[in-house]
Amino acid sequence: MRRKFVAGNWKMHGGLARNRDLLDSLIKGIGGGGKADCAVCVPFPYLAQAQELLKGTAIAWGAQNCSEHPQGAYTGEVSAAMLADFGCRYAIVGHSERRSLYGERNETVAAKFVAAVDGGLTPILCLGETLEQREQGVTEQVIAAQFDAVLQAAGVHGFANAVIAYEPVWAIGTGRTASPQQAQDVHAFIRGRLASSDAALAQRMQILYGGSVKPQNAAELFGMADIDGGLIGGASLVAQDFLAICSAA
Numbered sequence: 001m002r003r004k005f006v007a008g009n010w011k012m013h014g015g016l017a018r019n020r021d022l023l024d025s026l027i028k029g030i031g032g033g034g035k036a037d038c039a040v041c042v043p044f045p046y047l048a049q050a051q052e053l054l055k056g057t058a059i060a061w062g063a064q065n066c067s068e069h070p071q072g073a074y075t076g077e078v079s080a081a082m083l084a085d086f087g088c089r090y091a092i093v094g095h096s097e098r099r100s101l102y103g104e105r106n107e108t109v110a111a112k113f114v115a116a117v118d119g120g121l122t123p124i125l126c127l128g129e130t131l132e133q134r135e136q137g138v139t140e141q142v143i144a145a146q147f148d149a150v151l152q153a154a155g156v157h158g159f160a161n162a163v164i165a166y167e168p169v170w171a172i173g174t175g176r177t178a179s180p181q182q183a184q185d186v187h188a189f190i191r192g193r194l195a196s197s198d199a200a201l202a203q204r205m206q207i208l209y210g211g212s213v214k215p216q217n218a219a220e221l222f223g224m225a226d227i228d229g230g231l232i233g234g235a236s237l238v239a240q241d242f243l244a245i246c247s248a249a
């Protein structure tokens with residue numbers, strides 16, 4: 001039985017005072033932990049704050065990106081080792097906003113995944129198709145290409161300590177959620193693809209759904225056979241909503 005996992009992706013939101021209120025509420029709400037794992041992925045400058053407030057609680061923390069390089073002359077970049085210094089367990093890699101707005105190609109995402117693993121972090125690898133790709137009927141090809149690039153770079157052993165998130169681009173921040181069955185179909189496809197390399201690992205892999213998850217739709221999504229929790233954007237900024245989604249897991 002896989003444990004459910006709910007991770008918040010704060011994106012570029014927050015501030016010291018507001019984060020403190022949010023994290024205090026989450027700590028109170030989650031207490032000693034529930035049936036599901038829980039984490040928040042915060043902007044880089046707030047990692048120290050997350051570490052200070054969340055250390056010793058049932059809530060883990062992570063970053064939203066990491067460099068593909070271990071160190072060097074890469075102005076503005078942050079390495080996996082630096083994230084580990086701040087107690088990060090997770091780093092999101094390949095989020096669709098990074099792919100579409102910052103030109104991250106499958107190869108870049110794969111290199112970041114490898115760097116995260118090498119740095120001792122658990123990458124949360126995001127995969128997802130655009131609306132145009134879904135309408136063209138090429139969802140599986142797109143997901144396969146995104147996934148295979150990482151598999152090729154990291155090897156199947158690279159997935160031993162990783163999480164995958166299926167995030168259809170058309171469902172992110174739009175209020176338009178994939179139906180539980182639409183999401184389940186892609187989750188099963190991803191698990192099957194991993195199973196071709198390592199069936200036991202595929203059975204253990206946590207595959208999260210992301211894209212307009214709200215308290216109202218979380219339980220139904222998380223009830224699907226291959227959906228192991230969620231990667232939550234907007235609703236992770238509202239303590240009551242994020243806690244409700246964690247409870248649904």
Ligand code: 13P
Nearest residue numbers: 009172173211212233234
């Ligand atoms: P929303 O939950 O705001 O749609 O964002 C999803 C997401 O991009 C999480 O990474």
